[in-house]
Amino acid sequence: MKVETKRQMYEGSPWCLGRVDSFEINKPRLITLLDHDYVIWKDQEGNLNALDNICPHAGGNLAKGGYVVDFKGKNCLACPYHGNKVQFLGDGKVIIEGNISSQNIQQVLPLQVIDGLVWTYGVHWQEQNGELVSEPIEAKLPIPDYSKISFLPEYHSHLHLKEINHIYSFSESVNANILQVTWNTHDGEHFAGTHYDSMLTKDLKIDNLTQDENKLSWKLFLYKRKDKAAKRNKMSPFVNDVMIQCFNTFLPSLFILTNEIAKGKLFVAVGYVYPESPTKTKFCLDGYFNFEYTWWHKLLKFPQKGNNFRDHLLFEDMSILNNLYPTFNQKIKLKNDTPAKLAMNYLKNWV
Ligand code: FES
Ligand SMILES: [Fe+2]
Numbered sequence: 205m206k207v208e209t210k211r212q213m214y215e216g217s218p219w220c221l222g223r224v225d226s227f228e229i230n231k232p233r234l235i236t237l238l239d240h241d242y243v244i245w246k247d248q249e250g251n252l253n254a255l256d257n258i259c260p261h262a263g264g265n266l267a268k269g270g271y272v273v274d275f276k277g278k279n280c281l282a283c284p285y286h287g288n289k290v291q292f293l294g295d296g297k298v299i300i301e302g303n304i305s306s307q308n309i310q311q312v313l314p315l316q317v318i319d320g321l322v323w324t325y326g327v328h329w330q331e332q333n334g335e336l337v338s339e340p341i342e343a344k345l346p347i348p349d350y351s352k353i354s355f356l357p358e359y360h361s362h363l364h365l366k367e368i369n370h371i372y373s374f375s376e377s378v379n380a381n382i383l384q385v386t387w388n389t390h391d392g393e394h395f396a397g398t399h400y401d402s403m404l405t406k407d408l409k410i411d412n413l414t415q416d417e418n419k420l421s422w423k424l425f426l427y428k429r430k431d432k433a434a435k436r437n438k439m440s441p442f443v444n445d446v447m448i449q450c451f452n453t454f455l456p457s458l459f460i461l462t463n464e465i466a467k468g469k470l471f472v473a474v475g476y477v478y479p480e481s482p483t484k485t486k487f488c489l490d491g492y493f494n495f496e497y498t499w500w501h502k503l504l505k506f507p508q509k510g511n512n513f514r515d516h517l518l519f520e521d522m523s524i525l526n527n528l529y530p531t532f533n534q535k536i537k538l539k540n541d542t543p544a545k546l547a548m549n550y551l552k553n554w555v
Pocket of ligand 1: 260284
């Protein structure tokens with residue numbers, strides 16, 4: 205990989221691939237990370253395995269049709285092309301015509317599961333004498349410890365994902381680089397533009413902005429429009445007159461947004477991004493509540509309506525991101541650009 209590409213993909217950052225329970229047992233899944241494909245599968249015991257997706261025999265695509273089989277009590281992945289002859293163990297060893305290789309043949313994508321989320325630093329691939337040579341990337345930043353952040357400063361409870369209810373997950377690839385996506389996730393101003401018809405924002409304000417290396421936090425106040433169109437808007441019941449959203453981000457991979465949707469009732473959005481390539485980024489978001497839906501919430505179809513509302517917001521973001529120009533001369537600044545500006549400065553100095 206060229207130095208420029210390494211920098212564009214922020215090598216050394218930890219990347220979150222999703223909630224561990226979003227991976228189904230014995231269902232191989234394709235992941236593209238830092239311009240390379242991997243197959244991830246969860247075995248019967250619930251352990252995750254991740255390997256280079258390219259079969260070293262004849263280039264079979266392991267995630268597309270690979271199937272999980274048992275070899276002498278060991279859970280392994282059979283290649284879709286010549287699977288009766290070739291199977292892969294999670295540690296990189298390969299079973300070739302019934303014999304386990306003495307060496308690791310297939311590159312492993314090292315994973316760590318922390319607080320229910322799957323993290324990796326990825327693997328660096330480089331061409332040497334016409335061959336691809338790979339090695340796991342060394343950590344430059346620690347895996348974010350978000351357990352120390354409060355939901356909202358006035359709530360003294362810290363963020364433990366296992367103690368709140370997971371209600372929603374979203375994940376999509378966008379045709380934008382990670383810098384562009386980071387701008388969006390740190391952007392106060394776009395609430396009154398991109399989300400004009402959904403968040404119904406008239407004005408906004410940023411408060412308590414702090415930065416500690418790669419960690420940024422701020423409070424965003426969104427003031428609701430009062431015009432007739434806003435009152436009639438079907439999103440209206442989801443938006444308070446003043447919405448206070450608390451952001452805590454760990455550049456470049458994780459951002460956490462909390463907001464009190466009603467007295468004592470909190471919504472927590474855990475968002476994470478990772479570079480699939482220098483021009484493509486995976487954007488994921490998990491939603492949590494600190495309360496459970498009551499029977500009358502369900503009767504009024506609150507869960508579905510809430511999820512539709514979030515889908516709508518994310519669709520608005522995805523549409524903008526998929527159509528951005530990556531290079532431009534910045535001649536205009538807006539006052540609530542600041543968190544985005546700080547994030548851009550931090551990432552532009554990545555080496
Ligand atoms: S291509 Fe995978 S075993 Fe032949
Ligand atoms: Fe947005």
